[in-house]
Every structure is written in structure tokens, then in C-alpha cells.
Amino acid sequence: MKNVTLGLIGVGRIGVMHARNIVRLSNTAGTDRTITLKLTDVAAQHAQTVAADLGAEYLPDLDALIASGIDGLVIATGTALHPEHIRAGVEAGIPVFCEKPVAVNVAESLPVLDFIREHGGVVQIGHQRRFDAGYLEAKRAFEAGELGWIHSLRAVTCDMTPPPVEFLANSGGLFRDCSVHDFDILRWVTGREIVEVYARGSNNGDPAIGAVGDVDTALAVVTFDNGMIGTVSASRYNGAGHDVRLELQGSAATLLVGMDDKSALLSAEPGVSFPDGMPHLTFAERFDQAYLSEMAAFIELVMGERDNPCTPDDAVAASRVADAAQLSLETGQPVRVTGASALVG
Ligand SMILES: NC(=O)c1ccc[n+]([C@@H]2O[C@H](COP(=O)([O-])OP(=O)(O)OC[C@H]3O[C@@H](n4cnc5c(N)ncnc54)[C@H](O)[C@@H]3O)[C@@H](O)[C@H]2O)c1
Numbered sequence: 333m334k335n336v337t338l339g340l341i342g343v344g345r346i347g348v349m350h351a352r353n354i355v356r357l358s359n360t361a362g363t364d365r366t367i368t369l370k371l372t373d374v375a376a377q378h379a380q381t382v383a384a385d386l387g388a389e390y391l392p393d394l395d396a397l398i399a400s401g402i403d404g405l406v407i408a409t410g411t412a413l414h415p416e417h418i419r420a421g422v423e424a425g426i427p428v429f430c431e432k433p434v435a436v437n438v439a440e441s442l443p444v445l446d447f448i449r450e451h452g453g454v455v456q457i458g459h460q461r462r463f464d465a466g467y468l469e470a471k472r473a474f475e476a477g478e479l480g481w482i483h484s485l486r487a488v489t490c491d492m493t494p495p496p497v498e499f500l501a502n503s504g505g506l507f508r509d510c511s512v513h514d515f516d517i518l519r520w521v522t523g524r525e526i527v528e529v530y531a532r533g534s535n536n537g538d539p540a541i542g543a544v545g546d547v548d549t550a551l552a553v554v555t556f557d558n559g560m561i562g563t564v565s566a567s568r569y570n571g572a573g574h575d576v577r578l579e580l581q582g583s584a585a586t587l588l589v590g591m592d593d594k595s596a597l598l599s600a601e602p603g604v605s606f607p608d609g610m611p612h613l614t615f616a617e618r619f620d621q622a623y624l625s626e627m628a629a630f631i632e633l634v635m636g637e638r639d640n641p642c643t644p645d646d647a648v649a650a651s652r653v654a655d656a657a658q659l660s661l662e663t664g665q666p667v668r669v670t671g672a673s674a675l676v677g
Pocket of ligand 1: 343346347372374375408409412433459460495499509615
């Protein structure tokens with residue numbers, strides 16, 4: 333029986349979920365491993381409570397966590413702290429799982445990529461949709477050519493309610509924080525690069541979101557390197573539920589990820605009751621299995637049993653599109669996605 337000890341930093345919204353998933357995986361019957369969880373957070377009392385609830389060990393800070401002897405580091409602190417915490421894990425010579433994105437923008441990500449490369453670091457970035465059954469099927473169908481040639485792609489990510497404004501102020505904006513999942517999955521499903529983005533945004537919710545320089549709703553028209561076109565839309569105020577979908581419309585067939593009885597949609601057609609289940613309310617619920625599989629993959633990565641399912645370079649490629657969308661939003665102009673995004677024209 334092998335033991336894997338994971339250290340986790342940041343037990344906020346998503347960190348608590350990752351901590352619970354690590355415990356769920358440690359209880360999986362039939363595996364040849366045990367998993368020990370240690371965790372830390374600047375909110376010491378909260379972290380101690382989480383640790384006690386989960387049977388994990390609490391440590392006062394990242395240095396103590398690393399010094400205590402861990403085989404892998406899970407980073408779930410806010411985006412602005414990812415570079416510092418990734419460097420610490422890589423310097424300690426252990427595999428790192430870091431929530432998306434690598435840093436608040438591409439410019440701040442590039443030195444992190446250099447550092448990882450120079451130190452031979454292994455870092456998995458948390459784009460959990462790559463483990464979701466629907467997106468996996470979309471990728472398979474696309475690659476098999478079952479949809480014909482694709483004339484339109486429509487990606488949607490809508491939260492029911494916004495996260496705290498303090499979080500938004502350091503998130504990089506709606507495209508970098510939220511739509512980056514869609515930019516990543518569009519690249520992953522199609523195997524194509526997005527080369528141009530044209531974005532618009534609006535603020536009809538809490539004015540505090542506008543006051544920290546963000547929008548609560550946005551839409552981007554994206555163009556791929558093979559001429560395919562699509563849209564990526566996001567909102568923080570989707571009262572119907574947590575709505576995440578991808579529609580691939582082709583010359584032969586149309587495939588929709590996220591259409592089941594829990595879709596946060598109502599049909600306007602008389603006599604149609606589908607979808608009639610309780611909608612997903614949060615990202616944690618919508619992607620429960622995907623987050624669990626993602627963490628299982630990280631444990632396999634730590635044990636040297638698999639390849640990295642989402643490298644930092646791959647994640648930064650999605651962030652380039654997010655940066656371009658943000659620049660388009662700010663300038664009102666279409667923007668080319670390049671090494672350094674540039675206005676079209
Ligand atoms: N993959 C996804 O679907 C998904 C969903 C939500 C958030 N995220 C990402 O996860 C990250 C965290 O988001 P969140 O919503 O959980 O944020 P959060 O603010 O709820 O949690 C961050 C936690 O980090 C702690 N923290 C801050 N500074 C620290 C430090 N120096 N040392 C230790 N702990 C520290 C805070 O006390 C807090 O508990 C963000 O980068 C976000 O982009 C990803």
C-alpha cells in the first residue's frame with residue numbers, strides 16, 4: 333500500500349471542495365494507496381475547522397506545509413497569489429496542482445512559465461471541464477468528424493450570483509476569471525487556435541462590480557484559425573441556475589454539452605416540460621464528477637502514473653484569448669490573439 337501526502341493552500345470557495353474531494357478519493361475502495369491531507373490558509377481559525385472536519389492536519393503557512401513533507405501541492409488561493417505559490421512548490425521539487433489561471437494575465441504568467449521550465453517543474457492547471465463527460469464526448473464527436481464541418485460554436489458560462497466584489501477586484505475580469513474556461517475548452521475540443529476576438533460587456537447588476545473595473549455580463553465573437561466562428565457568453569446574474577453549455581453546430585449534426593434534465597432552461601413551447609429537473613445551482617455541483625476526476629488525475633501525476641492533463645503552457649494559451657477579449661472590451665475593437673494581443677486594423 334502506497335501513501336500519498338498532499339498539501340493544500342487556500343480553503344476558500346474552491347479549496348474546501350478540493351479538500352473534500354481529496355478525502356473522497358482517499359476513501360475510494362479497491363485502490364492500492366492511502367492519501368493524507370494537510371492544509372493551510374491565512375484564515376487560520378477557518379482552516380483549523382476545515383482540517384478538523386476532514387481529519388486533515390492544519391499547518392500555519394506554506395513554508396511549514398512544505399517542510400512537513402508533502403508529495404504534491406494543491407493551490408487554491410486567489411489568482412494574484414498563484415505565481416508565488418507555484419514557484420514555492422516547484423522550488424521544493426514537488427508536483428503542483430494550481431487552480432486556473434496561472435496568473436492574473438499573460439504578462440504575469442510568462443515569468444512563471446520560464447521558472448517552471450528552468451526548474452523542470454510539473455504543474456497541472458485546474459481546467460476541470462477537460463474531465464467532464466459531456467465535453468469529452470464533444471471532443472470525441474468533433475475529432476471523429478460526426479458533426480460534419482462546424483459552422484457555429486456557442487459557449488455559455490453563467491453563474492447564479494456574483495462572487496464577492498473583493499474577489500472580483502483581483503480576478504482579472506469576467507473574461508479572464510470565467511470565460512477562460514470556455515476559451516480553454518474550445519481550444520481543447522476543436523484542437524484549433526482562436527485567432528481573433530471581438531467583445532462587448534454590460535453592467536446592470538451591482539454597480540460595485542463596475543466600480544472595480546469589471547462587467548457582470550459579456551459576449552465575445554471568436555474566430556478560429558480555420559475560419560470557424562463562435563460566441564462565448566458569460567454572466568454573473570443567471571437567476572435560472574448555474575448554466576454551462578457548449579453547442580457545436582455542424583453541416584451533418586448538432587451536439588449540445590450541458591443539455592440534460594438539470595439544464596437551467598425553460599422551454600417556451602406549449603406542452604414541453606423538458607428540462608424538468610432541479611437546475612444546477614453552483615459550479616461545484618455542475619462539475620462535481622469533473623473536479624473529482626481532475627484531482628484523481630493529479631494524484632496519478634504525483635505518483636508518476638500519467639501525463640499532465642493541463643500544462644501551464646496550455647492554460648496560458650487560453651489566457652491569451654482572455655487577455656485579447658479584455659482588450660477588445662476596453663477598446664471596442666476586434667483584437668488579434670498573438671504572442672502580445674493586438675488591435676485589428
Ligand atoms: N476551476 C474552477 O471552476 C474555479 C472555480 C472557482 C474559483 N477558481 C479559482 O480558484 C482560485 C480561488 O478562488 P476562490 O473562489 O476559492 O477564492 P476564495 O477567496 O474563496 O479563496 C481563497 C482562499 O485563499 C486564502 N488565502 C489568501 N491568501 C493566502 C495566503 N497567503 N496563504 C494561505 N491562504 C491564503 C483565503 O483566506 C481564502 O480562504 C481563483 O484563482 C479562481 O480563479 C476556479
